[in-house]
Amino acid sequence: MEDMSGYPLELTGENIPMVSFKKVRKSYGSLTVLDDLDLDVNAGEMVSIIGPSGSGKTTVLRMLMTLETINSGVIYVDGKPLTHMPGKGGKLVPASARHLHERRADIGMCFQHFNLFPHMTALENCMEGPVQVLGLSKAEARDRSEELLELVGMIGKKDQHPSRLSGGQQQRVAIARALAMRPKVMLFDEVTSALDPEVIGEVTNVIRKLVSEHNLTMLMVTHQMGFARDISDRVCFFYDGKIEEQGPPADLFGKPQRERTQQFLSAVREAI
């Protein structure tokens, strides 16, 4: 059993980060995917995660969404442990399903392949969580959902099923669906990678709008370097399960310090 005595039951002090990974390790069998990851994301911050395929970018988001368990370390959200909970003797113990259910409410996620519910219309997709999980009335949920569909420019298609929508439209509905739960943290995992080039803009514009108009904390995995540079407060370059380099986009893209970052960025530029 891991010794949990080094991990506080709650983060204290000024400027508590919204998300905090403390020495988080994730492995599949003998393959270590993330090695002692330390990463803090401040409230309202937009952090982009870039890096080569297989470097562990998606895994970071999936752990935070509780879609993957972690092997050691602790993840805190809004100062409280997510992967763990206070146990007897004042030490953290692995989270129960109930604890996860409680803490997961702070987090929302959008996926590369949208994962909209095909048997529901765009509006029903957005209303599902608020009605079923948050216990809102149908009328309240509808108002909230329509407002968000308006925000993502999909109000005109609210009664369509996903199969009748383009990829870009589906992704915008998926963003509205996640926002309808009013999360504090939004996760985007390559939300434009499955899209045709000509519709990428409609999704990135929605994310731009979120950054400028809403005080959300966001973590975004992306292969679009230009977009990451434009909108991020900070960019993390992942390599082989570790953060190889991180900093403001101007620095990371403008004058990368590490050789691997330089190699990656020049390889990406050549590909364009």
Added chain:
Amino acid sequence: MFDWKWEFVWEILPRLVQATGNTLIAAGAGYGIALVLGLVLAIAQRTPYRLLTFVVRELVEFIRSTPLLLQIFFVFYVGPQFGLRLSPWMSGMIAIGLHYSCYLSEVYRGGLDSVPRGQWEAATALNMTVVQKYRRIIIPQAIVPAVPGFGNYLVGIFKDTPMLSVIGVAELIHTANAIGSEHYRFLEPYTLVGLIFLAISLPAAGMIKVFENFVRRRMGMK
């Protein structure tokens, strides 16, 4: 040689129509049990509880590899030894429902497996409970590919109802036998029973197809 009596047909038809009703009730009730129990058995095999999963899987396998007739006899004749004293009707519907629930659980299982993992993950991201995930997201989608399988077993259960005659349920075969031995004429009752089965089974396939398309449309899937 071919001595078909129309007046005899008209005489026995009301009894056969009534027996058709009984057959449909037995098949329908058995199917209803199978639809509900089949889903329970399918989901039980997907829980993280190893022992439960193992026991249910073995039970399904056991029931599927023994004859329905044996199960009918078991419920009716052996049941009372365990304090389970049931009428032929009840025994018959329970046995046939149990038997078919095992087949339907496999159909459900296929349907449940066909729902992409991303659907579960999206439901988790919305913080749904396991029950909400199944009820609102997974089962509705699992039903669509399962409809043809459901349809096949609906016809199957209907054609298996004659087995209930062995414990005295007054379904079609039982009634035809009774008529035959009362009048020493079997040609007309058996022929009519055959035609009745045909008349119900044949359109069923088409109706299932229509129903499948209806479900798909309702679910917004082409």
